[in-house]
Amino acid sequence: MREKKLRNQPSNVQYSSTHSVDNSDARQGGWVRGHHRDAGGYAKEMPKFITGGTFARARAAEVNAMLKAVNKTPGSSYVFAALPKHMRRRAMSHNTKRLPRRLRDVANRMAATKKKKEQAKNKSRKARRRHGNLLLEFNRRQRKNIWLETHIWHAKRFHMVKKWGYCLGDRPTNKCYRPCYRAMSNHCLLQDLSYYCCIELHGEEDKLLAALSQLTSKDTGPTFASAVCLSGCRQGSLTVYKAGQYPSHPLGLVTFLWRPRTQGSALRQLWIWAHPTLKQDLLAELQAVCLCSEAVAMVTPVEAHPTTEPEPEKSSEAKLVPGKKRKRNHKDSSEPSAKKILGDGTRSTTSPVTWKSSLTGIIINDLTMELVRFRLIGPQSHSVLTDTLEAATRCEQQPTHTSSLWWPELCKDESRMKLHQQQADLFHTLKSIFSSSELTAGTVLSLTVDDPRLNLPTKKVQALPFLRLFHRVHIWFCVLGGPLPGHADVPEVCEEKRRELTLRGVPEHCCQSFLWDQSVRNSVTDNKIPEQTLNRMRREVLVPGSRLSPTPLQGRVPILLVHQPGKQLGTERTGWGAGWDLLLPKGWGMAFWVPLVYRGVRVGGLNMSLKHNQNKATPHFPHDYPDCPAGVRFQDEQEAELLNKLKRRPPAKRPNYIKLGCLAPLRCPWQQLAEEWELISRDLREEKTHDGPVEQQVSPLGGATVKPQHFTVLRSRSSLRLLSCWCRPSSSKGQRLRGVGESSPLSHSAASALVEAHRMSVVWVRLSLLSKGKPELHAMLCAPTAEDLRLLAKEQRANGPQEPPHKDHFKSRIGRSKKSQKTASPANDTSQSSDLVIGLWPDPLPSVSSHCSRVMLGWVTQGDFSLSAGCGEALGFITVSGLIHTLIKQPVEHRGTLLLRNPASLHYRFIKVNIEV
Amino acid sequence: MTDPRNPDSASQAIEMDPVEYTLRKRLPRKLPKRRNDVYVNMKTDFRAQLARCQKLLEGGAHREICVHGLGLAINRAINIALQLQASSQGALQLAANTSTVELVDDLEPEDPDEAGEPMTRTRNNSAIHIKVFTEFPTPAKG
Incomplete structure (x- = not known):
């Protein structure tokens, strides 16, 4: 008896064993082939006769059913499923021509009925890659997680992670764990730390100190008021606590930098750098201690920009398309730099960035993403810097001529130029140092440099210490005795300056920088020469690859170099992992990044900074602060x-x-x-x-x-x-x-x-x-x-x-709960079993x-x-x-x-x- | 003898109270290394350092090597040089020079707000530079 249905049997057709109950003899009269167990051969009672009509009708119904089942295309399976295995080909469902011809029609019909809904047609690649469209797309993609300025460079080479409201490079895609370690201990490793948040405090010194002293304690080491840091010569770092609650309620680790005192002004400026996870807590606490709660309405157009961005972009795009003079358009040159500024990942674009207090007169400014911070780690980081950067050249100009740019104006001031000369000398002295750990920890050096893109090497080079010759001389002194003719006086001068730098650090007046000045920062950011113009200048140079000269007027950038101490505690590996931090005005990130990379540094991501801290034996911020x-x-x-x-x-x-x-x-x-x-x-x-x-x-x-x-x-x-x-x-x-x-x-x-x-x-x-x-x-x-x-x-x-x-008593319970879940799932049982993970202790x-x-x-x-x-x-x-x-x-x-x-x-x-x- | 650098005798005379200051020694100034310079320290195993010198000499690339030792490691540098000479059956010769190296210490005040600046002081330490060379060729570059 067959009860089983055929697989694709139409529903109207039934074969049942009883389909001819009324016609019992017809059933008996069915021909049976093969051997039957119970009968031991053929059925005992062979029918005496068959009625031709009924028999034929019954068979006809069966044949019909079979034909129907065969002809109907199955809904769930493909045509080529009908083919035997050896005739199937790759991608048959995609391309019907790979099917045998007899099946093609069916397949085509099926493909027509199964047509997916039409996908929105993408713009052509050319259209997508057009500059304006590309920027729009980039803006859309960083709506949730902000990109750093070096994002595209990183995205091509790194595994990116979305963290703390930013897209950050975690680790490079090529295998370079050991090379990165070697770079840290022998040469130089570069990191982009622009995601660190900077908070600026502005006010009178004693009021600031009084407010900030509530957040720190002398027990834990130097505070905001420590003398060297207060003068602005050194960067300090400390753990911040909630106001007045010292041993309990810590907030986290911050580094801070005071602006050196300016003549004729009692106001001081302080930058506090904090990790983005810490920023909101810190900002709230700072507002509380400084009594700064009045948000100042945003007046700077830069900050208002992000909210209204997409609209003007589109309209200008629409306007520009018919005209062909897009390139000549003056506004266009400043647009890309303005577009990059997009608020930051730690706050919404509409929230205020400035708060002031009428009581204490302190102004709090949120400078996140306003400054670019690069970190160079390793004993050769100063040679990379001296190789890449050149102190700004003076511009020769008539004193009567006024310029809108800051540097030509500055050049007229003789005292300023003298200071600049001193800073440049100090920077030059850095070349005679062999390792970055020789300097006093946390030294700050301010400098104005030429655009580093002007003398980009044609090939990647390895920046090496400049002093090879000098040291040859030195060794001859030591080993052979007696000075070398001709070179005897050269090292002496160098030596004296170097000693001064390593022992006393940078004098206070040399730490004064224009980077502290918001108007200068904005002017430098807005007047950056676009890459395109530079390329055009490069084309006109007579000797390919030589330095571009004369330096364009906009090509001067104020920067701050901050020394980062290496391993200071303990007796082993003293000075390991020392380096320099490079602070730049925003918009200049890539202009400095590529020249640095061309000096043979390795680039590390987030996991390398973890390893850096581990080897340096210092706690790493969010990881090693479980009480914050x-x-x-x-x-x-x-x-x-x-x-x-x-x-x-x-x-x-x-x-x-x-x-x-x-x-x-x-x-x-x-x-x-x-x-x-x-x-x-x-x-x-x-x-x-x-x-x-x-x-x-x-x-x-x-x-x-x-x-x-x-x-x-x-x-x-x-x-x-x-x-x-x-x-x-x-x-x-x-x-x-x-x-x-x-x-x-x-x-x-x-x-x-x-x-x-x-x-x-x-x-x-x-x-x-x-x-x-x-x-x-x-x-x-x-x-x-x-x-x-x-x-x-x-x-x-x-x-x-x-x-x-140990014994696992929970395993059986998990098994039991799973079983009970299968049969019936009462609410309490499922909640319990979802907590249980095999091999983990429940709560x-x-x-x-x-x-x-x-x-x-x-x-x-x-x-x-x-x-x-x-x-x-x-x-x-x-x-x-x-x-x-x-x-x-x-x-x-x-x-x-x-x-x-x-x-x-x-x-x-x-x-x-x-x-x- | 090499250049005797005159130390600032004035800055040497700082009287420091160990309770109020923490002393941190900076590393001695690094000198650049040629391939045939060996800086001896007290941390690495003696035999390993000796083997390294022997390898340099026997490799054939270098006619001479310089063994440098500073402070406590002077003894060991001399020891290495003498061992090299002894094991070479008279083929190697030594020429020793001494010098003075200036070292820098940082003094960090415990109470940074009142005591004021962290100080740095310099002190001197002796160093030895032993040239180990094969006899017959005249010392090159001299």
Whole structure:
């Protein structure tokens, strides 16, 4: 009996076993072929007769049905599905001519009926690439995430990510991790940091300082008021807190730069540079402390531009199309530069940018995207700069002739020109320096330079230190003795100037720059020579590739060079990663970028700045500030990203973090850890007070009734210095180091006092592995037991202990919930099962500190194999109380040794803790 | 002896209180390196540095190499040079020169607002430059 329907059987046709119930003999009379089991041959009762009519009719119905089924084109499948496999060809559905001819008609018919709805026809490529259309398209694409000026250069070479309202290059598409590292340590690495936000404060010095002092604390190091920074000779950096709440509520890391005092004016100008994630918090706080809440209506046309942009663009386009003189149009030359200015990614285009206070007279200006900031990292960055830039040439002009440009006007002022000459001399002296780390940290040098596009080399060259000859001479002095004839006096002059520069830095009056002046900045931006004009000038040069001269009047740019210190703390790799920051007026980004690249620098993206900070052993802004609002936001994003990444893998290929005993592979619960250690230390203290009354005088000091508040990162320098001394093993070498800043040795009373003062604090540490191993993100830091340390004492390069595997109790629950979901999905059940991811602890975490066999102290926030140290290095946080309790228990020679375990591993490895102040 | 640079004796006499200042030593001034310059330090393994010198000499590219040592590393530089000579069975000769290198220290005040400027001071340290060369060809370029 066949109950089964044919696959493409029309619905009106039925074959049923009973289609001839009435006609039972007809059924019996059906001819059957083949062997039938039950019959053991043919049916026993053969029909005596067949009625021809009924039989034929029945068969006719069957044949009809079959024919219908065959002829009807199936709705869901293609014509070529009818073909046997060996006759099918690639792209048959696309091109019907690849089908055999007999099927073509059907296929054509089908294609006609299936015609997709007509796609809007794109403009031709030529039309799309037309300049105006291209710019419109670019503007549309950066409506949500703003592009930097170097965006197109980057987009061709980098993996771009959309972050913080900008499109930023993350890492280059070619493989150059090691070359970039080599560039940082031997030559020069270039980065575009224009996405950093600049906030300008304008006001009287004492009022500004009074307002800003609420945001900082002297405990953490130099403040806004530190003398060298205040004079404008140095750039400073500090951590900003919410007004008056010093140990708690930090906001983040900022760098700042004061404008040198100008004669005859009591007003000072201050630039605060902050990361875009931090900017809104900082701006609100600054407005609060400066009492600046009156938004000033935007009067500058530049700022009003973005909102009304598309309309005038279109109308001018429409006007211009019929006429052919677009190129000669004067307005057009300034248009591209004006078009590039598009507000920024951290605020909406309509929000105000200036606030002022009638009470204090302070003006806050949001200068985001008004300045371009490039960072050059590496010992040769100054040679790249001296190679690329040339101090501005004077323009020879009649003094009576007035010009609208700023430089010709300036040239008439003799004192200004003298200053410019001094600055140019200083810049020239930079050439005699061998490494950028020789200079005083944070030195600022102001300069006016010629347009660097004027002498672009025809080929990429490697900028090398200029002083090869000079040093040859020097070595002869050293090795052979006696001066070299003819060259004896040359180095002496150079030498004297160089000493002056490295020892005293740049004198104050040389730090004064026109970049601080908004009118000059705007004039320079508006009058930039377009690339096209430059190319035309290049065409007319007699010797191809030579410098363009004379310098056009608009070709002078005020810039600021800011020295970035390298690794300052600690004893290893001092000065690694020093470099220069280059500040430019907006619009000039590409004009400086390409010439810099032509001097053989490498270009790095976001991930290289992370590596730079890691090798330099400094905290990187949103990553290593988990107590700041920006850091918390960053952690949220990171968690979501990691979870996504984890879920993309098939469940069987994911590490089961529950079995590995890792509670938080995606996000570190700092608050919970700090609270737990607070409890543990309280218990320990109570035990001790029961044991002996000796320690009792300590406990009232902290006031034990304080409620556990939010955790903070320890940034007080005196406490950090204590901790850093305690972490070192007291070998002979350690004792010599300790002589520098002597402090109390590690004792119970001193330790408990420190714990008492910083109960909810975590401390930032640098960790280096003693043997092999590569630390990873969110690796766990644990305290070794006494046996572990004995193991280490026996063998210096000992492998660490193993964590016994844990049991996963949640797996069965996930399976069950999935099953129940299949049958029926009640609301509560689905919500529970959606939380459960295989291998991750569901949300209320158990005690993090005591979950594993070793006591947990903290987590790693960045870790990698360090190419500069030659071993795995990590940066992370440890709770202060946990660290101190561990240190006290450890024997003196192993002090500061901890264990590290990667989230996807059961193996502990020994690490050395360094706290550097 | 090489050029004796006269240090500013006035700036040397700063009395500093270790509590109020943090001392940061800058790296000694880097000198450019030819291929045959070897700067000896105390961090790298002695044998590795010796092997490097031997490789340079035996490679045939260089007739002479210069071994430089500063401060604590002077001892080691001498040691390396003597070892080279001893292992060459008299083929190598030494010519040593000493010099004075000026080093820079930064003094950062602990309380930056009141103590005023961070200071820099210079001090001198001794250095040695040993030329290791094969005997017969006259020292080139001299």
